[in-house]
Amino acid sequence: MKKFLLGILCGFVFAGLAILILGFALIRAASKSAPETAGESFLVLRLDSEIVERPADENPIPWFDMQSPWTVLEIKQVLERAATDNKIKGLFLEGGRTSMGWAKAEELRMALLAFKKSGKPVHAFLRTPNAKDYFVATAADRVSMVDEDYLDLKGLRVERTYYKNTLDKLGIQVEVEHIGKYKDFGDSYTKTSMTPETRESMGAILDGIFNVMVQGIAEGRKRTPAEIERLMDDGPFLAKAALKEKLVDALSYEEGAMDELAKVANVSSKSRSSARDYRKQIRFRWDKNADQKIAYLVAEGDIIRGSASGGFGNSDSIIASRDFIKNVQALKNDSSYKAVLLRIDSGGGDAIASDELLAALQELSKAKPLVISMSDVAASGGYYMAVTGDPILAYPGTITGSIGVVFGKPNLKGLYDKIGLTKDGLQRGKNADLDSEYKPMSDTARKKLREGIEESYRTFVGKVAAGRKAQVEEIETLAQGRAWIASDPKAKRLTDQLGGIDAALAALYKKGNLTNTSQLRLVPYPPTQNALEKWFSEDKLVSTAFQSAFGGAFKLETPAYVDELRKGLRPALRQGGMLRWMPYTIDVK
Missing domain, CATH: 3.90.226.10 (2-enoyl-CoA Hydratase; Chain A, domain 1)
Incomplete structure (x- = not known):
């Protein structure tokens, strides 16, 4: 009976909240005019x-x-x-x-x-x-x-966190394979300090x-x-x-x-x-631009396969391949957008997803003028998706490059032994247990894995060379997984120009031979929505609705060590597989 009454109460509360939200939405819609x-x-x-x-x-x-x-x-x-x-x-x-x-x-x-x-x-x-x-x-x-x-x-200062001693105490071993002497992503789990290459x-x-x-x-x-x-x-x-x-x-x-x-x-x-x-005046102008628009297409966060609705938290900090490609395809077919400024802020992620993103952006480039503007980070998979063959602009302080591939998996056998958990099973095929978390990789499995990583790395270098109109050997000297600061003279081949949004727009006007630029308006794509519309769209759940509605307003401060642990297990890593991912998150402070 208590549960029944509680259910009724929750229903009334939810209904009241929905009516309140709907009321605000109707008031806003009725009064929507230029502030x-x-x-x-x-x-x-x-x-x-x-x-x-x-x-x-x-x-x-x-x-x-x-x-x-x-x-x-x-x-x-x-x-x-x-x-x-x-x-x-x-x-x-x-x-x-x-x-x-x-x-x-x-x-x-x-x-x-x-x-x-x-x-x-x-x-x-x-x-x-x-x-x-x-x-x-x-x-x-x-x-x-x-x-x-x-x-x-x-x-x-810049610091890097190492988890090896903690993992040893827990009985966890992380096995990592990578290509490139600077692709030291796994070092956070297998070492206790920087290598000479990392320090460099x-x-x-x-x-x-x-x-x-x-x-x-x-x-x-x-x-x-x-x-x-x-x-x-x-x-x-x-x-x-x-x-x-x-x-x-x-x-x-x-x-x-x-x-x-x-x-x-x-x-x-x-x-x-x-x-x-x-700011409301700016958003009003976004809404009222009919056919004189340049799309400001943002790729921000970790790159993952599929859709962001798979429980990876705040979708605003994720580049989900299926969702992003859907937006790219819609943009390609929307004649009201005259050109595209792609804004990238990503340290990369899943290798397959980043390849799909690059292919979709190359098709977009064939349909509309495209220029890439890099933000804080456009590295590894975030750099991979930028090499469409179009002009790339970065700030002097942008971190880019990190051309390399890594694969990692945990071996939890030691932890399971500590807590009394055992596993038993059967397999058919020598490498069927390659991704098992209960045992280390065999030499045969490791060799097979290396073959895949090496092929992915060759593809990465080759596509960068094609996109940058360079020789593979030239890109190889900049690769090996090394992250670069865009202002480094040695890394200038990775970008075309140092500059911000205005410089990127100037390059876009020139590339697209766009005239009457004073009438063109840079607007976000996809267009911002009223959250109420998104909540009740077919592919969104109520839980997602409330997260988008209230999640940004009630952000709790978390201890530094919690942030460090969260960084150590990012969405792309949880998906597994080969990663085109920057080896570390750099926060220079």
Whole structure:
């Protein structure tokens, strides 16, 4: 009886929630018109959470919609529009502990510099800023922070986590086969420290990003790079020390910083426009572009086979081959899109899926002009899908390459022995137990596996050579699984140009011989949907609906060690098989 009553109660709650959501959706649909800026004001842009590439679907509940993360494209287009909006007299940037890679930070900094060309003042107010926050903020005319805060500017470091000792204690052995001396993915499970090859590759990446950061800060603060390097050896800085060293311009609270901007912009300090509200104007313009569109096609996250509805968590951080190819095919046949800018932010994943993605993109390239813009990472399978033969652009801080193949499987026999679990079975065929987790691979099975990996590696190098119009031998010198920083002169053959979204668009206009470019609008593809429509579409479950509706609004902070363990067992690895996957996740901080 209790269960029956509980079921009825849950039904009423669900029905009430559905009616509430539907009500909000109907109100929003009825009032959907172009939002307007309310009088002369300065724009307040708060960057204090994750910056992503793919826009979230529009949520019918306004509060939840306001919590959706910013995308690089949204920030860029908000600033572009605000720069020409006569009602916007200045920009107040509020930042601190923003989660993004260095390439995204470079794009944001370029967007701020472009906004400054309008002649409107830009002031930044920082809360416990890290190196990326500060790097972006130095594009502003004035940087301030609270006098009891501190600037976490002390150089950069990169670390790699090794699980071998932990796995030994658990009785787990990970068997790995790979091609390329730099393809050291399995080292996280089989070693306890970096190999010389890993140190070489990661050291070069660290040097490249460090140079990008130092140069940007030096330009912004009108100092020499040598001065900035010297200062970083004395960091981090308490706010008063940062002011003394002229790393910031003032110490004040947020209201005081806003008052200062209002004075310079010649508006009331209470005349503020939220960039979150201003973002609605951008989305409205996306919806209203009929046939003058360039598709901003985002490939973000791990590459997996099949569909993202298979229980791999947040589908926004997954490139599921079936789903992505379906979108590519639809885009190819949509005449309202004149060209395509493919934006990649992926360390790769499944080898077969990445090959399918490349084939689909090559077909798209035959139908429409295509240019590739790399974000923070476009490596291994993420680089593989970029070699369509079209122009590739990357930021100086983009991590790319990692041309190699790896296969790994766990041997859990030791763990099973510890917990008293046994297995017994039969097989027909020498290699039928190749992927068994209860025993190590035999020499025969390992030889057979090597044959497959070597063939996959040759295919990878060959397709890169074909896409880059290079000799196989030339690409081989850049391969061997090594990850590169795009600004490394040795790696320049992997890309065509250093630059961000604007440079990629210029290349796309040239490639497609596109005219009247002022009328073309870069819009996300597939188009953003109202979440309510997606919830009740045929191929979505209610559980997926609530995840997309509320998942972004209730993100709990997780301990660092939990994040480390999660990184160690990513979706592509759980699927198994051969992987075109970057050996490690690099977070330079």
